[in-house]
Amino acid sequence: MQYDCITMQSITSEQRQNKQREKILAGAMRAFLTYGYAANMDTIAQEGGVAKQTVYTYFKDKESLFSALIDRLLDRFVTAGMGAELMAQEPPVFFRVLTQIALQRMDDPEYVGLIRVIIAESARFPELSETYLNRLVRPGVDSLAYYIRENPNLRFSDPEALARIIHGALVNFMISQEILNGKFMMPMSRERITASLLELILFAAEQAKQAR
Amino acid sequence: MQYDCITMQSITSEQRQNKQREKILAGAMRAFLTYGYAANMDTIAQEGGVAKQTVYTYFKDKESLFSALIDRLLDRFVTAGMGAELMAQEPPVFFRVLTQIALQRMDDPEYVGLIRVIIAESARFPELSETYLNRLVRPGVDSLAYYIRENPNLRFSDPEALARIIHGALVNFMISQEILNGKFMMPMSRERITASLLELILFAAEQAKQAR
DNA sequence: GTCTATACATGGATAGAC
DNA sequence: GTCTATCCATGTATAGAC
Known part of the structure; x- marks a missing residue:
């Protein structure tokens, strides 16, 4: 008692x-x-x-507080790869959903701020970018590369490089629109980015299948 | 006298x-x-x-000095669109040269530092990102979009969106490799990026031509 | 124009009362 | 554990001698 x-x-x-x-x-x-x-x-x-x-x-x-905060934030956004349901989809659905998920993050000020801080302070705190790459970028890119490599309809010669290209295009769209205020100076809708990215990938995939 | x-x-x-x-x-x-x-x-x-x-x-x-410096640096890297010779090339050459030029900038620490500072201080100095977008990003993206739109072998539905995708993929490759130290943590050669980007664009272009 | 010394403000970190 | 008041280092900017 x-x-x-x-x-x-x-x-x-x-x-x-x-x-x-x-x-x-x-x-x-x-x-x-x-x-x-x-x-x-x-x-x-x-x-x-x-x-x-x-x-x-x-x-x-201050430094401890900063590290603790960024760690916690990274935890919150950790993707841990993609869901099995998504990975089971055929390319048109897969890439559409993937793009939409990625671009939805632009609406979260905390996510945008996190990316800004990581880039800004990556010189002062190298472990910051290390954690970011390991926990956010790598799982996403790896899952994407895995999907491309394993899907019989996608006969690209270098899945890993292609995964980085797709991932990079999406991340940079967020950076230029949200962090650099491009949404005011050079506005561009997510729908157009999504549609063009899909066109690019699916057309190329079709051609790759024919060319093999 | x-x-x-x-x-x-x-x-x-x-x-x-x-x-x-x-x-x-x-x-x-x-x-x-x-x-x-x-x-x-x-x-x-x-x-x-x-x-x-x-x-x-x-x-x-300090602020005047900072502004003067960034202005001068931006001047140095201003692209002012692409050269007429490059714009006259057929897609395979055009995109290869374009990619190589873009990726060569990764070797210039001043260019890398500039991008980092612009992203880092874009909240404190909004005019910084404004100048960057207007003088470096916009001319590049516009030229690229113009080339895609005018070349009869490239029948993409949205040249402007596609230009942003290509540009974004290249810029983000630089950011992740050089600024976020990805070259140590997630190394990836420029050659593979170049080859995959070419494959993606040229295959898609071929398919678009057939599909019209 | 250049250097040394310094005024003044800011901000990180702590002491001591409660 | 919490708050008020304060210490002290740092950093921007300037004054005054040369």
């Missing part, structure tokens, strides 16, 4: 701590994704609705 | 000033392209081999 009480207290205390931690991380997210690593600790604390000192109770220093 | 002397003096003085200005800009380039806008003024002066005060004789403040 005594021990149960202690356990109970310990749990609620831990929960409270986690809640505070969450508040801090949420505030830090807004600050870092807006100002990059240049965001200052006062702003971060204010955004989180806590005192600055409280931030330092949960995180050793 | 008197006036000639004055003119002479005025010219040499101006030349000296320009030389100092160049030294400062060269130093600032190294600093900014390495540390981003976070580079400090002492480092910049040191890199330029001048006293910090001298920097402030030529530039009002």
Whole structure:
């Protein structure tokens, strides 16, 4: 009985701590994704609705907080390859869905901000780009290359290189439209990108099949 | 005669000033392209081999120096569309040369640094991405779209969207390999990218011609 | 024009009361 | 654990001697 009480207290205390931690991380997210690593600790604390000192109770220093946040964000967006259902689709459906999924991320300010910060701070924090490549890019590109390689209707000579081309076209569309404000200066609809990418891939696939 | 002397003096003085200005800009380039806008003024002066005060004789403040530098760098890399000789080539040659030219830029640390800084500081300095899009991206994409639209062997339904896809694939390859250190973590040769991109475009073009 | 020294502001991190 | 007040390093910008 005594021990149960202690356990109970310990749990609620831990929960409270986690809640505070969450508040801090949420505030830090807004600050870092807006100002990059240049965001200052006062702003971060204010955004989180806590005192600055409280931030330092949960995180050793600014760098720890930054790393923890990016790690958590990456976790949230980890693709872990593609679903089995999608991988089972024929090329027209597969590439259409793939493109739509990729382009939907443009609507998430946190995703856009994350990519911006990673590129921006990749010189200062090399492990950032390392994690990004390993956990977000590689699984996506690998799955895509696997699909291309295994589908009998897609007889491309270098699935891995092709996967990078497709992936790159989509990522760069997001960067130029959302991060570089191209949506105002050089607007281009997702539908047109999707349609043209499909045309390109499916036409080429058809020709490759005939040419083999 | 008197006036000639004055003119002479005025010219040499101006030349000296320009030389100092160049030294400062060269130093600032190294600093900014390495540390981003976070580079400090002492480092910049040191890199330029001048006293910090001298920097402030030529530039009002850090922001002016930064803007002047990026402007000058953008000038250097401005494509101003593609050459008439290239535009006259048939697709296989055209796309091969285009790809090689685009990928050669990866070897220029100043170009890579410029792209990184533009993405990094696009939130703080929106006019940066504006200039980049207008002077580097738009001419390239427009020329490419024009070529696709006008070449009778390329019957694609949306040349502008296709131009963005091709351009994006190349730019993102540079970003992931050079800026995000993918050349160590996920290496991929330019030759494979070039070959796959050519295969994709030319196969699709052939099919489009047959399908019309 | 150039250098040394310095004023002033900002921001990361901590001390001490509660 | 939380808040207020503060320390101290850093960095932008300038003043004054040469």
